[in-house]
Amino acid sequence: MVEHVPLRRIPRQARGQRRMDAILDAAERVFAEVGYEAATTNAIAARAGTAIGSLYQYFSNKEAILRALADRFLDQLRGVLDVALDDAAALADAPLESLVDRILDPVLAVRAARAGILDLYFRAGRPGGEVAQAAHGLIDEIVARLDAIVAAREPWLDREPRRLRVRIVLEVVRALLPLTAPGGVPRPEVIAELKRVVRAYMAAIRDEVTGNP
Amino acid sequence: MVEHVPLRRIPRQARGQRRMDAILDAAERVFAEVGYEAATTNAIAARAGTAIGSLYQYFSNKEAILRALADRFLDQLRGVLDVALDDAAALADAPLESLVDRILDPVLAVRAARAGILDLYFRAGRPGGEVAQAAHGLIDEIVARLDAIVAAREPWLDREPRRLRVRIVLEVVRALLPLTAPGGVPRPEVIAELKRVVRAYMAAIRDEVTGNP
Amino acid sequence: MVEHVPLRRIPRQARGQRRMDAILDAAERVFAEVGYEAATTNAIAARAGTAIGSLYQYFSNKEAILRALADRFLDQLRGVLDVALDDAAALADAPLESLVDRILDPVLAVRAARAGILDLYFRAGRPGGEVAQAAHGLIDEIVARLDAIVAAREPWLDREPRRLRVRIVLEVVRALLPLTAPGGVPRPEVIAELKRVVRAYMAAIRDEVTGNP
Amino acid sequence: MVEHVPLRRIPRQARGQRRMDAILDAAERVFAEVGYEAATTNAIAARAGTAIGSLYQYFSNKEAILRALADRFLDQLRGVLDVALDDAAALADAPLESLVDRILDPVLAVRAARAGILDLYFRAGRPGGEVAQAAHGLIDEIVARLDAIVAAREPWLDREPRRLRVRIVLEVVRALLPLTAPGGVPRPEVIAELKRVVRAYMAAIRDEVTGNP
DNA sequence: AATGAATGAGAATTCATTCAT
DNA sequence: AATGAATGAATTCTCATTCAT
Known part of the structure; x- marks a missing residue:
């Protein structure tokens, strides 16, 4: 059973949900391309068109x-x-x-x-x-x-x-x-x-x- | 066929060969424990009981x-x-x-x-x-x-x-x-x-x- | 004509511009004192009162x-x-x-x-x-x-x-x-x-x- | 007036003089190619066909x-x-x-x-x-x-x-x-x-x- | 909430010099 | 004397994460 992720903030608004999805989409592509270890959170944020700070508002860490x-x-x-x-x-x-x-x-x-x-x-x-x-x-x-x-x-x-x-x-x-x-x-x-x-x-x-x- | 590694120094003395082996042994253990990416050359050298410089005398990089x-x-x-x-x-x-x-x-x-x-x-x-x-x-x-x-x-x-x-x-x-x-x-x-x-x-x-x- | 430098980050905030200037000022002094080769990026950052990481946010290398x-x-x-x-x-x-x-x-x-x-x-x-x-x-x-x-x-x-x-x-x-x-x-x-x-x-x-x- | 160099050993035999000259010749070429700072003593020794140890027998440092x-x-x-x-x-x-x-x-x-x-x-x-x-x-x-x-x-x-x-x-x-x-x-x-x-x-x-x- | 500037520990690698053989 | 193996401080640069704006 997969433990539940320590989400920093459960987004209540559609906008937040959209942003979370964008980050996950970006992460999926970046992880696929270079692997988990080599992927950088900055690269993920950039790919998601988000500021790195926002990424850390939704996810406590990589x-x-x-x-x-x-x-x-x-x-x-x-x-x-x-x-x-x-x-x-x-x-x-x-x-x-x-x-x-x-x-x-x-x-x-x-x-x-x-x-x-x-x-x-x-x-x-x-x-x-x-x-x-x-x-x-x-x-x-x-x-x-x-x-x-x-x-x-x-x-x-x-x-x-x-x-x-x-x-x-x-x-x-x-x-x-x-x-x-x-x-x-x-x-x-x-x-x-x-x-x-x-x-x-x-x-x-x-x-x-x-x-x- | 695996290409042969460009060793930086081919050891001429028995001491050198022993050290190269020690480094490889250490690397094998460290890689096995934490994986290649997370392994650090300093950790390998330390495990081999060698100075980091010696490692780089024999191997040009990780x-x-x-x-x-x-x-x-x-x-x-x-x-x-x-x-x-x-x-x-x-x-x-x-x-x-x-x-x-x-x-x-x-x-x-x-x-x-x-x-x-x-x-x-x-x-x-x-x-x-x-x-x-x-x-x-x-x-x-x-x-x-x-x-x-x-x-x-x-x-x-x-x-x-x-x-x-x-x-x-x-x-x-x-x-x-x-x-x-x-x-x-x-x-x-x-x-x-x-x-x-x-x-x-x-x-x-x-x-x-x-x-x- | 000197090619324009590929700045890693173009500062959007005044703070960033100030810091970039501080780094350049520090570099100018350090280069003048010890020459380019002997100057270290850490010394420049220290002289600029900045973390080394900040230096590399603005400049991709020495x-x-x-x-x-x-x-x-x-x-x-x-x-x-x-x-x-x-x-x-x-x-x-x-x-x-x-x-x-x-x-x-x-x-x-x-x-x-x-x-x-x-x-x-x-x-x-x-x-x-x-x-x-x-x-x-x-x-x-x-x-x-x-x-x-x-x-x-x-x-x-x-x-x-x-x-x-x-x-x-x-x-x-x-x-x-x-x-x-x-x-x-x-x-x-x-x-x-x-x-x-x-x-x-x-x-x-x-x-x-x-x-x- | 140029101060005299702290030669570690004044070579008494022709062989030693020849070796010193070889090292100086090598150094002259290496310095000319890459400059003094970037020249390495190992490169000089190699170019002179000498062991690095020998170089340091004749010259106390770079x-x-x-x-x-x-x-x-x-x-x-x-x-x-x-x-x-x-x-x-x-x-x-x-x-x-x-x-x-x-x-x-x-x-x-x-x-x-x-x-x-x-x-x-x-x-x-x-x-x-x-x-x-x-x-x-x-x-x-x-x-x-x-x-x-x-x-x-x-x-x-x-x-x-x-x-x-x-x-x-x-x-x-x-x-x-x-x-x-x-x-x-x-x-x-x-x-x-x-x-x-x-x-x-x-x-x-x-x-x-x-x-x- | 969002932004992006700032941080600094830590990684790979080099090289002058020493020292055992 | 000669050799070359060993040393390790010092250097450049990265990146996860924090925090001021």
């Missing part, structure tokens, strides 16, 4: 911006996952193939639209650093939700191994996402391979349990 | 240390891979299972011994930054060598898809390695899953080509 | 300070020369004697008031270095303006020899200026000799052309 | 090298001046024209051969700095010797104004020397003007005293 960005992004992702996972839950008995498509396709769509930020969190940065922590929140939430789906589909799996396997799928996806559209150019053949890895792994798990070859 | 570290590590890895891949080549007809073991086990051993540096390069850091570039060299070499093995085993595969798949396996391994011993505690069950993913994926590829289910 | 100083000084000098040279132009037929006085007296006045900076640029420093370059701009402008006067007075002179001679007069003045008030003590007899050199040289040129002895 | 260089150069210059000034003294009654030639031509020859070092001392560098001090010695000696000649030729001149005028001639020569062969390309027309300035000035002085126009 990390708070990162956290708010994670929150904002998580909200969006949550929306996508809500649909995808509900769908998937409904398809509890559907074949693996369509399940994987149902979940991965929306994620790939999000990644296509927000490559910068997704890669930011998925690249993780300094161990124990701010980015790693913010990413942790994201990942934990996603794991929990996927786990619920798998638990529903395969109730005979034990909790711990199940969680581990979900985590592994997530890590695999996270590792391969950047290859699906390097430099913004979509590579469908990579997407196909990504799905193949996930399906093959999930099938292997199922077959082991059910005793299939 | 990046040169990173590169030298990559070179040194690559040498070690190359030794391990030489054995592993020769073995694997010898086992051209062996079942997938033993092939994967032959290659992954030595890599896991290296990772166990040198977690810090491996993760450093595998975490990649700022896009286009120094770490990313140094990592590139490493990865390219590893991909090329694995690809040669696969090409020998499965000559019917086309060059491009083959390379892509090798790359994907590498990325998967790279993504899951940190989970195999988080905080230095080995997790055999994660290793088992790592191997499962790789085997399942490789089997899926083989089956598609041979027409198996 | 050279930018030097350039801004040249600009500021050139502005002042230009003002003086405007008057002096206009006067001189008006006296196209006046005897050499009064012409030289008209031009040199204001220059000597500037030098008396701003010995430090004038000597800085006139001492030239490291060949091809920053000071030499900044000085170049100054000198070129002065030569061009003097040349225009001479061209008006002595239209029969060819362009190239004329420019050379103007340059030589300038170099002579530049070489002797520091002797006119060493350590701030004015030496009128040196000024007299300076004028004598210049007049004698100019007379010699005129006499050669007109065929006088 | 300034000592500069001083030794001045001494060495002064010895050469002294030789040239001995001939030139003796000649000139012999020509006590010769016309100004030939006197100036007798003195300036050898100086111009030295400058042509040793432009680097001559300009080094004549550019003067940081006020009160090492170069300025070393140059002082040189200049004082030259002034004294020229003054003796002039005193012989024009005994009616008072001591102080005479010295001043000699100094002024020297400064003029010093200022114009660099223009006589910028970038190593000799410019005879500049040499002609240089002589014209000197002659015109000296003639003006003589005429004033003798009451000529």
Whole structure:
């Protein structure tokens, strides 16, 4: 669960909200371009067309911006996952193939639209650093939700191994996402391979349990 | 292939070589602890028990240390891979299972011994930054060598898809390695899953080509 | 013509302008005391009663300070020369004697008031270095303006020899200026000799052309 | 009079003398290229093909090298001046024209051969700095010797104004020397003007005293 | 609320000089 | 004597954050 960001001031007026969004938009672009560590708050403010002082009126420090960005992004992702996972839950008995498509396709769509930020969190940065922590929140939430789906589909799996396997799928996806559209150019053949890895792994798990070859 | 680092001074005396090693050892630890960007050359020198000036006698800047570290590590890895891949080549007809073991086990051993540096390069850091570039060299070499093995085993595969798949396996391994011993505690069950993913994926590829289910 | 300095921040508030001036004043003194190379930005900031960070808000590096100083000084000098040279132009037929006085007296006045900076640029420093370059701009402008006067007075002179001679007069003045008030003590007899050199040289040129002895 | 350099060790063997010369040769080139301040002792040692430690066995510090260089150069210059000034003294009654030639031509020859070092001392560098001090010695000696000649030729001149005028001639020569062969390309027309300035000035002085126009 | 000027600790790097081998 | 490794004070410049206007 992502801790809530120590917002310095919760803006009550639309103008404030607009300004906060502008700062977050700018931060997202700047972080994507040079990474979190190398990004400067002055650069973010400049990109947002704001004075640096205003930035600090909304965010107590650089990390708070990162956290708010994670929150904002998580909200969006949550929306996508809500649909995808509900769908998937409904398809509890559907074949693996369509399940994987149902979940991965929306994620790939999000990644296509927000490559910068997704890669930011998925690249993780300094161990124990701010980015790693913010990413942790994201990942934990996603794991929990996927786990619920798998638990529903395969109730005979034990909790711990199940969680581990979900985590592994997530890590695999996270590792391969950047290859699906390097430099913004979509590579469908990579997407196909990504799905193949996930399906093959999930099938292997199922077959082991059910005793299939 | 990682370019060789322009060392500022090639040590002529044993003392110098010892000191260079001490600096590299220190850098490896410091980079592992706080990451490349946050590591300071003064911290590295202090950890090496050396004056900052000595560090700069051997390395023209922080990046040169990173590169030298990559070179040194690559040498070690190359030794391990030489054995592993020769073995694997010898086992051209062996079942997938033993092939994967032959290659992954030595890599896991290296990772166990040198977690810090491996993760450093595998975490990649700022896009286009120094770490990313140094990592590139490493990865390219590893991909090329694995690809040669696969090409020998499965000559019917086309060059491009083959390379892509090798790359994907590498990325998967790279993504899951940190989970195999988080905080230095080995997790055999994660290793088992790592191997499962790789085997399942490789089997899926083989089956598609041979027409198996 | 001295290129205009890329100021990092153009001050919008009066406070900023005051601070920029303070930094330039401090730099002028520090440069005059120890020379450009030996001057440290920290010393300049300290002398200006400013934090080093503020200095770098206005000037992107040490050279930018030097350039801004040249600009500021050139502005002042230009003002003086405007008057002096206009006067001189008006006296196209006046005897050499009064012409030289008209031009040199204001220059000597500037030098008396701003010995430090004038000597800085006139001492030239490291060949091809920053000071030499900044000085170049100054000198070129002065030569061009003097040349225009001479061209008006002595239209029969060819362009190239004329420019050379103007340059030589300038170099002579530049070489002797520091002797006119060493350590701030004015030496009128040196000024007299300076004028004598210049007049004698100019007379010699005129006499050669007109065929006088 | 130039103070004698604190040589750390007066080399007794030819080998040592050769090494000292090599270091001085190297220093002369390096100083000429980048100036005294920017020259590093390591660069000098490298250029001399010597270890830095050896350099410090002969010279106690960077300034000592500069001083030794001045001494060495002064010895050469002294030789040239001995001939030139003796000649000139012999020509006590010769016309100004030939006197100036007798003195300036050898100086111009030295400058042509040793432009680097001559300009080094004549550019003067940081006020009160090492170069300025070393140059002082040189200049004082030259002034004294020229003054003796002039005193012989024009005994009616008072001591102080005479010295001043000699100094002024020297400064003029010093200022114009660099223009006589910028970038190593000799410019005879500049040499002609240089002589014209000197002659015109000296003639003006003589005429004033003798009451000529 | 907004602005942007000010701050200063801290980072990378250089280089004259010393000293162990 | 010679070598070159070691030293560390000093320098330039950055950037997160505060605060006066």
